[in-house]
Amino acid sequence: MQCKAGTGDNWNAGVPFQIKKQSFRLQSVDLAFKQLAILKLYDGKYYICTMNTGLQLYNTLSRKKESFQPLNAPNVGMYVCGPTVYSDVHLGNCRTFMSFDLIFRYLKYLGYKVRYVRNITDAGHLEGDRDEGDDKFAKRAKLEQLEPMEIVQKYTLGFHDVMRMFNTLPPSIEPTATGHIIEQIEMIKIIIENGYAYEIGGNVYFDVEKYSKEYNYTILTNRNLEDMLNNTRELGGQDEKHGRLDFALWIKAKPETLMQWQSPWGMGFPGWHIECSAMSAKYLGAEFDIHGGGMDLAATHHTNEIAQSEACSHHQPARFWMHTNMLTVNGTRMSKSAGNGFLPLQLFTGDHPLLKKGYSPMTVKFFMMQAHYRSTLDFSNDALDASEKGFKRLMAAVNLLEKLTVSEQNDFDIDALKANCINAMNDDFNSPVLIAELFEAVRIINTVYDGKAKISAVELAKLKQLIQDFVFDILGLKDEESYNLELNSVLEMVIDLRKEAKENKDYATSDKIRIGLQELGIQLKDSKEGTTWSKV
Ligand code: AMP
Numbered sequence: 239m240q241c242k243a244g245t246g247d248n249w250n251a252g253v254p255f256q257i258k259k260q261s262f263r264l265q266s267v268d269l270a271f272k273q274l275a276i277l278k279l280y281d282g283k284y285y286i287c288t289m290n291t292g293l294q295l296y297n298t299l300s301r302k303k304e305s306f307q308p309l310n311a312p313n314v315g316m317y318v319c320g321p322t323v324y325s326d327v328h329l330g331n332c333r334t335f336m337s338f339d340l341i342f343r344y345l346k347y348l349g350y351k352v353r354y355v356r357n358i359t360d361a362g363h364l365e366g367d368r369d370e371g372d373d374k375f376a377k378r379a380k381l382e383q384l385e386p387m388e389i390v391q392k393y394t395l396g397f398h399d400v401m402r403m404f405n406t407l408p409p410s411i412e413p414t415a416t417g418h419i420i421e422q423i424e425m426i427k428i429i430i431e432n433g434y435a436y437e438i439g440g441n442v443y444f445d446v447e448k449y450s451k452e453y454n455y456t457i458l459t460n461r462n463l464e465d466m467l468n469n470t471r472e473l474g475g476q477d478e479k480h481g482r483l484d485f486a487l488w489i490k491a492k493p494e495t496l497m498q499w500q501s502p503w504g505m506g507f508p509g510w511h512i513e514c515s516a517m518s519a520k521y522l523g524a525e526f527d528i529h530g531g532g533m534d535l536a537a538t539h540h541t542n543e544i545a546q547s548e549a550c551s552h553h554q555p556a557r558f559w560m561h562t563n564m565l566t567v568n569g570t571r572m573s574k575s576a577g578n579g580f581l582p583l584q585l586f587t588g589d590h591p592l593l594k595k596g597y598s599p600m601t602v603k604f605f606m607m608q609a610h611y612r613s614t615l616d617f618s619n620d621a622l623d624a625s626e627k628g629f630k631r632l633m634a635a636v637n638l639l640e641k642l643t644v645s646e647q648n649d650f651d652i653d654a655l656k657a658n659c660i661n662a663m664n665d666d667f668n669s670p671v672l673i674a675e676l677f678e679a680v681r682i683i684n685t686v687y688d689g690k691a692k693i694s695a696v697e698l699a700k701l702k703q704l705i706q707d708f709v710f711d712i713l714g715l716k717d718e719e720s721y722n723l724e725l726n727s728v729l730e731m732v733i734d735l736r737k738e739a740k741e742n743k744d745y746a747t748s749d750k751i752r753i754g755l756q757e758l759g760i761q762l763k764d765s766k767e768g769t770t771w772s773k774v
C-alpha cells in the first residue's frame with residue numbers, strides 16, 4: 239500500500255494523516271529506512287507506507303518524464319550495460335558510467351536501498367551489430383598475442399582504475415557474460431520452448447516476425463517495423479535466418495573459435511544481447527525498476543533485450559529505461575572506430591593532438607556534470623578550461639567553510655537552498671541546475687568570509703551538510719588539492735621511516751618501502767639534501 243505522508247522528517251506521531259482519503263491520527267512511526275515507514279494509527283492497525291520523494295525521471299519507453307515509484311520500495315533494482323572489455327574505455331564510455339553513478343548516488347541519498355548491477359561483456363560481442371564480423375576479443379587476443387581471457391583481465395582492471403580515478407562507486411554486482419553461460423543457455427531454451435526462437439545447424443535465432451505478431455518489437459524507439467525491414471539489408475552468409483530482423487541468441491563455433499562452450503545446440507557462444515537479459519533476471523528478477531545504458535544501445539541491444547525477456551517470461555523487464563546522450567568531439571560521436579576516442583589517461587596528461595594541456599580527473603568529472611545526462615556534450619579545450627576554473631572556485635569556497643565565524647544574526651535560508659538542490663535532482667537528475675544552486679552556496683560562503691553578511695551556527699551546520707551531501711556524496715567530487723596535501727604528509731612519514739631503517743642498517747625494510755612505493759607508482763629520489771618523491 240502507498241500513502242503520502244509529506245517529505246523529509248514530517249512523520250511525526252500525533253499529526254492528522256490521510257490514507258485512501260480517510261483521516262487518521264498517527265500514533266507512532268517506525269522508520270526502517272528513510273523511504274519506508276511502519277505506521278501505527280489510532281484505528282489500531284499497522285500500515286506500511288512509502289514516502290513520495292517527488293523524483294521524476296525520463297522514461298525512454300513513454301518518451302516523457304514520469305514519477306518514480308519503485309516496484310518494491312525501499313528496494314530499487316537498476317541494471318546498466320557495462321563495457322565490452324576488449325580495449326581501453328574512452329571518455330565517451332566514461333560519461334555514461336559517470337551519469338549512472340550520479341543516478342545511483344542520488345537514489346541512495348533519497349533513502350532507497352539500491353541494487354546496482356553493471357555487467358562486464360567479456361564474450362560474444364562480434365564487430366557487426368548484425369551477428370557478423372570477427373569476435374572482438376579473439377581479434378584483439380591475436381593482435382596482442384594473448385589469451386582472450388588475458389585481454390578481458392587487462393581491460394577490466396584498466397576500466398576499474400579509470401572508474402576509481404573518477405571517484406565513481408563500484409556497482410553492487412558486476413557479473414560477467416562468461417560467468418553466466420548456463421543462465422544464458424537456460425533462457426534460450428525457454429525462448430525456444432515458448433516458440434520465439436529456432437535452431438538451424440548449431441545457431442539459434444530469435445524470431446522477430448513471430449514475436450512482432452504478439453508484442454511491439456519497436457516499443458522502445460517507436461520506429462516503424464515496415465521501415466526497419468525495408469532498411470535492413472540481407473546479409474551474405476546469414477541466409478539461414480528466417481527473417482531479416484532475426485538476431486542470434488547462440489552462435490555456432492568454428493573449430494578455430496577461441497572462446498566456445500558446450501550447449502544443447504553444439505559448441506558455440508552466446509549472442510551479445512542474451513547476456514544482459516539473463517543476468518538482469520538473475521539478480522533483479524523478471525521485472526525490475528531501471529535499465530540503463532548509452533543512447534546508442536536503444537535501437538538494437540535494448541530492443542532485443544526487451545524482446546528476449548518478454549519471450550521468456552512474458553514481462554517487460556524494466557519499468558524505466560534510461561539512456562545517456564553521447565559525448566561528441568566537434569559534433570561527431572566519440573568512439574573507438576572514429577579515432578576520436580580520448581583515453582582518460584591522455585586527457586589527464588594532455589598527451590593528445592587535440593588537447594592544449596592536461597586536465598585533472600575531477601575537472602573532467604565536473605565538466606561532465608555541468609551537462610544534463612540526456613543532452614549531448616561536446617568536448618573542447620575551452621569548455622574544459624571553464625570547468626577547471628569553476629571547479630577550483632567551488633573547492634576554494636568549500637575549503638573556507640571551516641574558517642567561517644558564526645554570529646547570533648543570520649542572513650541566509652539554507653533550507654530553501656537545499657530544497658532547490660533537491661528540486662533540481664528530482665527533475666530527472668538535473669546536475670547542471672544543481673551546480674548552479676551550489677554556486678549560490680559558494681556566494682554565501684564568500685560573502686560571510688568577506689564579512690559582508692552573517693550566518694548563525696545552525697545555518698552553518700546545515701550549509702556544511704548540504705556541501706557534504708551534494709558536492710561529495712551525490713556529485714561524487716573530491717578535493718584533489720587537499721588529497722595531494724594528505725598524500726604528501728603520509729609520504730613524508732614513510733620517507734622518515736625508511737631513513738630510520740637505513741640508519742639502523744635495516745636495508746631489507748628500506749628496500750621494501752622503496753620497491754613497494756614504486757609498485758604504487760611513486761618514485762623516491764635520494765640526494766644529499768634528502769629524499770624527494772614523484773609520481774611515475
Ligand atoms: P561499449 O564498451 O562499446 O559496449 O560501451 C559501453 C557504454 O558506453 C555503452 O553504454 C555505450 O552506449 C556508451 N558509450 C559509447 N560511446 C559513447 C559516447 N561517445 N558518449 C557516451 N556514451 C558512450
Ligand code: ZN
Nearest residue numbers: 319320514539
Ligand atoms: Zn546490455
